[in-house]
Amino acid sequence: MRALSPPSIRAAFRGRLGGFTLDAAFTVPATGITGLFGPSGCGKSSVLRCLAGLQHLPGSNCEVGGEVWQDDSTFLKPHHRPIGYVFQEASLFQHLSVKANLLYGAPRSSGEARADAVGFDEVIELLGLSRLLERSPRNLSGGERQRVAIGRALLSQPKLLLMDEPLSALDRLTKDEILPFLERLHARLSLPVIYVSHDITEIERLADHLVLMHSGKVLAVGPLAELQSDPNLPLAIARDAAVNFDATVESYDTDYGLLTLRIDGGRLLVPSPPAARGELRRVRIAASDVSLAREPPHASSILNALPARIASVSPIGGNEVLVVLTLGRDGDGGRLLARLSRRSWDLLRLAEGVDVYAQIKGVALAPGRDGHA
Numbered sequence: 001m002r003a004l005s006p007p008s009i010r011a012a013f014r015g016r017l018g019g020f021t022l023d024a025a026f027t028v029p030a031t032g033i034t035g036l037f038g039p040s041g042c043g044k045s046s047v048l049r050c051l052a053g054l055q056h057l058p059g060s061n062c063e064v065g066g067e068v069w070q071d072d073s074t075f076l077k078p079h080h081r082p083i084g085y086v087f088q089e090a091s092l093f094q095h096l097s098v099k100a101n102l103l104y105g106a107p108r109s110s111g112e113a114r115a116d117a118v119g120f121d122e123v124i125e126l127l128g129l130s131r132l133l134e135r136s137p138r139n140l141s142g143g144e145r146q147r148v149a150i151g152r153a154l155l156s157q158p159k160l161l162l163m164d165e166p167l168s169a170l171d172r173l174t175k176d177e178i179l180p181f182l183e184r185l186h187a188r189l190s191l192p193v194i195y196v197s198h199d200i201t202e203i204e205r206l207a208d209h210l211v212l213m214h215s216g217k218v219l220a221v222g223p224l225a226e227l228q229s230d231p232n233l234p235l236a237i238a239r240d241a242a243v244n245f246d247a248t249v250e251s252y253d254t255d256y257g258l259l260t261l262r263i264d265g266g267r268l269l270v271p272s273p274p275a276a277r278g279e280l281r282r283v284r285i286a287a288s289d290v291s292l293a294r295e296p297p298h299a300s301s302i303l304n305a306l307p308a309r310i311a312s313v314s315p316i317g318g319n320e321v322l323v324v325l326t327l328g329r330d331g332d333g334g335r336l337l338a339r340l341s342r343r344s345w346d347l348l349r350l351a352e353g354v355d356v357y358a359q360i361k362g363v364a365l366a367p368g369r370d371g372h373a
């Protein structure tokens with residue numbers, strides 16, 4: 001029978017952990033990547049441990065894709081929960097080869113293979129592991145070890161993948177090397193992932209939904225871009241505030257090396273190597289890279305000036321304002337942030353509801369999800 005509503009992950013974990021009080025409730029779709037984001041010590045790992053059943057807080061609830069894992073009368077032990085868990089440090093069996101490590105938790109019987117089961121060859125290809133299979137984990141780099149740990153978790157055929165700061169033990173270069181692999185997993189697998197991080201860069205690259213935490217509590221839950229552009233939340237007022245869009249490639253101009261990308265409420269021109277029409281790319285537009293004009297700019301080197309409407313304005317400090325824009329001539333597209341001086345705001349006589357042109361000085365384009373730049 002077909003489910004009436006899309007499958008979701010419902011969690012409400014309440015209780016004391018030593019001197020720390022956790023009171024975190026959220027519902028997110030059981031699809032895509034949900035980022036669990038917040039400062040160090042706010043309770044992210046504790047939530048993950050509760051989801052895994054490694055921490056039992058009586059009186060809490062947890063339901064994943066319609067299956068109750070915890071309520072007043074149920075508490076599934078960790079080994080009965082269909083989860084994969086990837087930790088900060090990959091703990092591989094040193095005496096086994098990479099291949100044996102990968103197969104360690106894989107189900108033995110093929111009798112009841114699920115339709116959405118991920119195959120060995122697919123995991124090897126997605127994570128670029130083919131040349132490592134006969135090696136010992138002792139001779140792998142930190143990034144390679146982590147890719148093997150992710151592969152092993154996937155091959156256990158989980159219904160939910162939990163990742164606890166999987167990149168935080170790696171240096172910047174290695175992180176940048178692994179992120180495209182995670183983006184490929186995201187694009188190709190339907191497995192829901194809860195991804196804990198305190199690094200906004202990882203969240204911006206990977207997350208579809210966000211659970212924003214602070215001091216053991218959930219501050220907000222929703223689609224990434226919605227929370228990024230909410231002026232009442234800390235992300236929007238941060239100095240490096242930005243909004244991410246999932247964009248579709250419309251065309252490529254070989255003369256100028258420019259991609260035309262369709263986003264909700266407009267089109268962007270972005271310098272890039274060629275990409276195929278229909279490919280999905282994630283773009284990031286920083287609030288500090290957006291300026292506003294009353295008229296369409298005629299003589300300007302800026303590639304992107306999109307019609308938009310001012311949805312709201314909030315002061316930041318004494319001399320700046322944070323403007324939330326909705327893209328499109330009717331202002332019914334995606335939300336964008338602009339950080340302006342209060343002087344510019346006053347000089348242009350801007351106000352909520354006014355139609356403007358959002359001039360975008362820079363658009364950061366994540367590497368393609370096929371792993372190429």
Ligand SMILES: Nc1ncnc2c1ncn2[C@@H]1O[C@H](COP(=O)(O)OP(=O)(O)OP(=O)(O)O)[C@@H](O)[C@H]1O
Nearest residue numbers: 017018019020039040041042043044045046047198
């Ligand atoms: N079993 C426990 N007993 C006592 N205190 C605990 C226990 N588990 C967690 N804590 C405390 O709860 C708080 C939240 O820890 P948690 O690891 O969940 O935070 P976090 O957001 O994941 O932090 P980080 O980003 O630094 O990993 C910390 O103060 C921690 O010391």
